[in-house]
Amino acid sequence: MVRGKTEVRRIENATSRQVTFSKRRNGLLKKAFELSVLCDAEVALIVFSSRGKLYEFSSSSMEKTIDRYIMHTKDVGVSKKAKEHNTQQLKSDTASLMKKIERLEASKRNLLGENLESCAVEELHELELQLERSLSSIRKQKYQMLEEQITQLKEKERMLTASIREKLNAKPRLQLCASAVSEDYDSPNTDVETELVIGRPGTCKVK
Structure with a gap:
């Protein structure tokens, strides 16, 4: 049933x-x-x-089990609150970063000369000063790099000049040595001795 x-x-x-x-x-x-x-x-x-x-x-043990339950519920509550707090903090940070990015994008466009209609006179003056400071910094860096390149070129020029001078100073000595050798071969006072042997060794010598 x-x-x-x-x-x-x-x-x-x-x-x-x-x-x-x-x-x-x-x-x-x-x-x-x-x-x-x-x-x-x-x-x-x-x-x-x-x-x-x-x-x-x-x-x-009933007491131990109850204590364990109380601790567990506390941990869960704290963890849940911490997660909620972290979520809210992340949302706040995200919104703040988005606003900061928007401001930077607007400032970038203004520096490029765009969307200037919405700027006040004071803002335009500040943009002008900022551009002048940027140009001054760029020129300073450029001049510094040019000076470094000029210094390097001067050092290369000095090394090349020294090398050429050494080669030029060594050339006359080589020519002098070559002339001395030529004079030794061309001298008429140079005697050359020869020996001619006829017959058996030790019998007769003709000079």
Whole structure:
């Protein structure tokens, strides 16, 4: 026989309500015990009857389980608040950065000579001063780089000049040595001795 669905609502009859409470309470305590044993879970169950009587079950220690529950709910609450605070801070930082980017873009366009119609006289004067300061800094950097290049070129010129002078000073000495060698070969006073041997060695020599 198929049992129909029981409507879950308060039982008006006091006796039936008390009997149902006892049965369901015992079944609930049994299920809590089985859950703690089968799944190695920390289970704590607290039931107060309509008359205020306490029924409880704990797989370890009710006080420790309650303390653990309180700490867990505190950590969850703090974590949730921290996440909400971080989200709000990120939204605020994003909005601030977007405004800063918009201001920088507008300033860039103004420096390029665009959208000047919305600028006041004081703003145009400030732009002019800023451009003059930028030009002065650019010119200073350019002159400094030119001076460094000129210094490097002068150093290269000095080294090349010294190298050329050394080569020119060495050329006359080479010419002088070549002339001395030529004179030695061309001198008429140079005697060359030769020996001619006729016959057996040691018998006769002709000079």
